[in-house]
Amino acid sequence: MKHRKVALVAALLVGAASAASADEAVPLALPSSAAATAAPASENGAPVQQDAQAQHIIRMADRVRAPDQPFRYTVKLNEFQAGKSVNQQTLDISMRFYKFSERAPKGDARALVRFVEPVRDKGKAMLSDYEKMWYYAPDLRRPIPISKQQRLIGQISNGDVVAADFDYSYVSQLQGEEPCGKAVCYRLTLQRRWPFVTYPKIMYWVEKDTFYPYRADFMSDSGVVIKRSYYSDFRPEIGQMRPHRIVVEDSLRKDYYTTMDYSDVRYESLPESYFQIDYLMRLN
Structure with a gap:
């Protein structure tokens, strides 16, 4: 494949943590179930410490x-x-996503996913709300809770289609620099903050000069690579160069992969009522 490649994401949004430098944002209010486990442990049981430089790279x-x-x-x-x-x-995905600020005193991190094609899937929908996710189809009486880790199509899980901030979901550490394609990348390790985050660990490569994501290896608790993702096709979109294709490879067979092609990206603030469980049944 000739794609310039990189990572996908999984878990939901927004900046965590230490407020020292100007680029550090106040975190979202976290779900109560996450508060007790916000400091992941290393293999020897000691808490993983946040690396300030790594956190800046991840945020960019x-x-x-x-x-x-x-x-x-x-x-x-x-x-x-x-x-x-x-x-x-x-x-078709709507992200009700913004950070804690004077404009948005509570912040938000919810997503409404509407199935467009194939035709047989019309009327189906998913709602993501922090650590929880629900699925609805016209033949169901009510939306049902589902796992973000459950496979949707190919190498893509339910949680992968929702935009995610690694800074919110992971504690990051900078491991060094190394060549990546025609550029030089930072190589970082990420360890999830809370159990509801889709992937326990990530090895992440970010281009040094541009902060463009290049590659991510999504890993199990034991360090086994589950799948490998790459970003490519960077083009300007709503004020920023952004990737329009993500290629997600099977960890065992590179000829088994799934592409995610993004289009029609725009700012849009949908009403609060759209991001409620009961609304899923009214989409038709």
Whole structure:
């Protein structure tokens, strides 16, 4: 593949942590279930310490991947096996996403996912609210809770289609610098803050000169790579160069992969009522 590649995301948004430098934002109010486990432990049981330089890099890369205010986008998923397209799906996603500030005293991190194609999927929807996620289809009486880790299509999980801030979800540490494609990248390790975050660990590469995400290896608790993701096709979109394609490879077979192609990205602040469980049943 000739794509300049990189990582995907999973878990939900916004800046965590230490307020010392000007670029550090006040964190979102966290769900009560997350508060007790906000400091992950290392392999020897000691708390993982946040690396200030790594956190700055992650925050800059987060803003390349997604804006920090409500927006909407279309994503087309295309699953390939042995180089042949075997499954496609198109989703319309609205992110009610902004950080704690004077404008938004509580912050927000919710997403409404509407299924567009194939036609048989019309009327289906998902709602993501911090650590929780619900699914609705016209043949169901009520929305049902689902796992963000559950596979949606190909290498893509339910939580992967929702824009995520790694800064909010992970404690990061800078491991060094190394070549990546035609650039030099920072190499970072990320360890999840809370159990509801989709992936326990991530190895993350971010271009040094641009802060463009390049690659992410999503890993299990034991350090086994689950899948590998790459960013490519950087183009200007709502005030920032952003990736318009993410390629997600199977950890065992590189010829099994799924592409995520983004389009129609725009700012949009939908009403509060759209981000309620009961609204899923009114989408038709």
